[in-house]
Amino acid sequence: xxxxxxxxxxxxxxxxxxxxxxxxxxxxxxxxxxxxxxxxxxxxxxxxxxxxxxxxxxxxxxxxxxxxxxxxxxxxxxxxxxxxxxxxxxxxxxxxxxxxxxxxxxxxxxxxxxxxxxxxxxxxxxxxxxxxxxxxxxxxxxxxxxxxxxxxxxxxxxxxxxxxxxxxxxxxx
Numbered sequence: 001x002x003x004x005x006x007x008x009x010x011x012x013x014x015x016x017x018x019x020x021x022x023x024x025x026x027x028x029x030x031x032x033x034x035x036x037x038x039x040x041x042x043x044x045x046x047x048x049x050x051x052x053x054x055x056x057x058x059x060x061x062x063x064x065x066x067x068x069x070x071x072x073x074x075x076x077x078x079x080x081x082x083x084x085x086x087x088x089x090x091x092x093x094x095x096x097x098x099x100x101x102x103x104x105x106x107x108x109x110x111x112x113x114x115x116x117x118x119x120x121x122x123x124x125x126x127x128x129x130x131x132x133x134x135x136x137x138x139x140x141x142x143x144x145x146x147x148x149x150x151x152x153x154x155x156x157x158x159x160x161x162x163x164x165x166x167x168x169x170x171x172x173x
Contacts, residue, residue, distance in 0.1 A: 010145035026055030040117030043133035082110035
């Protein structure tokens with residue numbers, strides 16, 4: 001199970017009913033992403049973290065297939081904005097992240113998406129958008145909670161909620 005901080009409340013909760021809808025929701029968010037942004041995706045295995053990232057990539061004009069970086073730890077894709085796709089699932093300690101140099105990929109010229117980012121979230125000093133994904137009522141549905149960490153994201157709350165509104169649900173389900 002994913003470790004969650006109950007004190008952090010989502011600003012909006014969304015629901016998708018298929019992989020295509022998850023892609024579409026992710027594509028909408030490309031409008032608010034800026035170079036230097038970090039998105040932390042959390043959720044159990046199979047919750048849709050990589051599918052969400054694939055939707056981002058499609059909207060960013062990335063033609064290379066986006067796959068889970070579980071074993072490579074990091075993939076870099078060129079599109080309208082450089083997309084760094086990290087997966088820290090296999091790392092036990094932040095020290096391992098430092099030893100591998102993954103923090104160097106988080107730069108001001110790219111969008112960085114970190115699957116299982118709980119491991120390194122405490123050192124993301126500029127803040128981040130956390131998206132907690134969980135399975136919905138059937139095999140293809142997902143529920144996504146959007147949590148803003150840091151002033152950089154709080155300033156975009158209204159824009160984020162507006163973009164997600166067509167997928168939003170009240171009270172988590």
